Amino acid sequence: MAALLCAVSSVHPAPPAAADSIRDHQWALSAFDAEATEKLSSGRGVTVAVVDTGVDGTHPDLTGNVLPGKSFLAGGGRADRETDSVHGTAMASLIAGHGHGPGNSAGIKGLAPGAKILPLRVNVDGNLQFGSVKGVAEAIRYAAEHGASVINLSLASPSSARVLEESVRYARQKGAVVVAGAGNDGTDTPNYPASLPGVVSVGAVDVSGKIWAKSNYGSNTLVAAPGVDNYSAGLNHQYQTESGTSDATAYVSAAAALLRAKFPHLTAGQIANRLVKTAKLPDSVAGGKLPDKHYGYGFIRPYRALAEDIPAGARNGPLPGSAPSASPEDAGSAAGPGQETTTVKDGSVFVVRGVVGAAGIGLLGALAVGVIRRRRPVVPPPPVSGRQPPGPDFRQ
Template identity: 35%
Template sequence: MGTVSLLVKLVSGLTTAQEQALLTAYGGTERTSISALHLYVVDVPAAQATAIGARYLADRRVKSVELDHVRKTAASPSDPLYSSQWNLPQIGWDHVYGSVTPTGTATIAILDTGVDASHPDLAGRVLPGYSAFAGSDPLTDPNGHGTEMAGITVAVTDNQTGVAGVAYSGVSIIPVQVLDSAGVGQDSDIVNGVIWAADNRASVILMPFSNSGFSQNLQDAISYAWSKGAVLVAATGNDGSPNATYPAGDADVVGVSATDPTDALWSGSNYGVDTFIAAPGVNIPTTNPGGTYTTISGTSASSAMVAGVAAFERAVDPAASNAVIVGRLAHDADPAGTAGQTGNGRVNMQRVVADTSSISATPVGVPGGGPLLGPYTVAALHDGDGSMTVTPTTAVAGSTGNSFTFTFTAGAGGGNMNGGAVAMTVPIGWTTPQTTNSANPGFISTATGTCDVVSTAITGTGPWTVTFTVGNCSTSKLFTFTYGGGGTKVTAPTTAGAYQFTTQTKVSGGTLTNIQPPQPTITVNPAAASKLVFTTSALSFTATLSPTAGPITVQSQDSFGNPSNPSSTETVALTSSSPDSPKFSLTSGGSALTSVSIPSSANSVSFFYGDTKAGTPTITAAGSGAFSSTVTQTETVNAAAASKLVFTTSALSFTATSSPTAGPITVQSQDSFGNPSNPSSTEMVALTSSSPDSPRFSLTSGGSTLTSVSIP
């Protein structure tokens, strides 16, 4: 078979002895060297060239390995935009293209807005897909985002057209349309898309979208797809935030942040515990619907890069499991930024393709992230790592003499947070925290424990931030402190509810970042019930014989106005100032009663009211039993529709006269209950008399005679 030569390039900084020891360890015969480039020409048996080259590449002291005499790695594709695709050589793609031809095939299910399958640079790469939207064709793309992802992953390469794809051979895409024309999708559609992709044997499932909300159903779908052998890849998001997003933060998902040409984290990229790996994501040329091209930036682009590498590796090594492929992605990544920014580092396609190891990894997801197999296996803890607990977790509204013990535990991600800080917010309503006098209220005690706290500072005027500067503090170590450890301790807020003492952490040189839930929370419960309060507005209703007005709600409260259950059944007597016979009932139109009750399992009772007398009666609720309390509320009773006429002046007795001067006589329109009521329209009132004479009626004393009057 003969021999071939490998060009083995080492990292700088090694001594000559270290370089020679490395060459001896991995085999081959040194023929010559180029010291300025730390480059060695090593002759190896042709039959063992691939295996020996892989051994060299697995060592992080080796930057690259190339064939000497057959320089396929120097070939460039004929795609005219390739010169702008800095992202490909950044991941070692140029060392793979022209040298590696996959023996198998793989598919990438792109969960997105669809893909323009008619694009000339995607010809022959797009398989039939699935759409979550009735009547929609996944082989079209009304938005463009899905087509952009397709171009990055599998654009036809060396066709003198457009761009080159990461997976230049052996890989096809399956459009799974789960986002609408605006690029927005619901969890239910995405869950269906993941399941469909898994059931249709997708090798890689790309989810280039993010949301801060966790969905257990989506996690279940992802776990199902992982069990089917799929590698799942997701974008972390473009908010420049360390807060976790999903699905990147889900277990079994490779969350991807974005880097720039200098391997620094892109300023818009999210990062944190949901980040498993990074890839180039700035100014990435790709396909656009309608046969055009565009340049995009973001974690969608970087996640597509990783999806392309994962799918290409599956095509190169069809026997590799999803866990092995993910393990290779992590183990073979290049250092870039910090572990908090890029997880295992920036993806290196050349190393992944050359890796024949069986190292495996299953992404853990939030809260811990990882595992870290790449250059950050012994990494410092991240900003936002750690947990804070509090005991006790409850207090009574307005109570005094409270004391709470908080315990902070450093994260379990490896390394230390020496020189970092832990900051906890004390919400408004609590006693002002202080560190100056242990005999005064709100004293924050000195922190003690296996974590060394150098100093404690308090800032703010409500809410307040208590910041602990950390000295020596490594994985899983802790410290405790007491809020209210002094003489008069802490007074709880008078408003009941859950109060979160938001905690943030940072490593040395980092940024204070919220820890993952749960945050320490103290629930303030109501004090003892001591009064009754009407919680519904005063009524205004039409006079009625039946108790149908309402409901009216009376509530038992503590002295601060918090709803509070009575300690035992509270009987509430109901009365009204109405001169009529008002009625109360538990249900609309129900049986009349004179009292209601609030059981110890509740804090309110509702009832209905009926009154036939128009006016403003005052109803009174008088409580007895668990406590004594009386509360009143004035209601408005309006007259019903006018339905009758009534003389409201007494019968006259007067001396006979030919002029209409006796009176006045008043006739009134009333409702059926006798309440004065305006007619809905002018009411004509004809006037007659049984007198045998010729009686006269007039609107004024001695005025013109008439036979009718009207009520407007």
């Protein structure tokens, strides 16, 4: 199938000189009350696999938190020295960035700064090479076999394949929490792997808690997370802003890492149960039937997921089973409506990203058969007074 890189470009740059103000622009950290959350868990001891474009482990906000990883593209090799493609670095920073400078107060901080990133390179953005479903499936299996208890899939395809479904089932058998973006088309078209049984499918919300207009709602959305106007690490040790269910997926993976660190004996389904039981819907849709088709059970509240007294519940929690050859964790659970997959011999995967702005890096625009690289001037971000954004507090 023809591949598309979902990257509708718009510029909201953040140059290196503004690194000390980047943190104040990370509205998701304020909404989550990340400082209080980190006192309960930092994700230390947990490995999160980022199946993506590779990661620049030399970025000052990521040094020491990125493992060598592996490339599943031609030539193989490690995946922690990526200097051409930004997406994986951005996702890694939202998960496990630790900042830099005095007290690590400058630059990007992730929600789980104590976690380790296992970068697995399956995509190349910025040119005509893209990862295949088979490559993604191999990376998922590799992650499960190499200590990743959370697997972040900020990528999607309109088609699935049996090999992808089997790899997700295998990761579930190994106990991994598998998290994937619902997609950025603003339609009810299901994407994969988000629609596969047992995957935590994630939608994107803005600073007010409202669902992003381009967030798909046909991929069995379970929860939502901040996915609009997020600052993240960029190429050349710089920064960028972006919007998309990719970012939301990274934040849910980070929340899962926090829970894994604090509750190591919980199953993947029980981790998902904590996220669901503490999620919140905006007042505009509260009281409706759950799961809501756009929000799932609501936007995540990691502090509450860590702090509240919640019974462990069934091993599979709210996640549908991965029949037919289900693991013990999946036993007794049937796939819910809309869980069928379209099997193809092999399909192409595109990065789940919406609006991207970059600081001094190549910008990406999606075409029917390729990607155009562009450069734009940089502008410092405006000053911010205080760190609490308008709208709901995602902790309360």
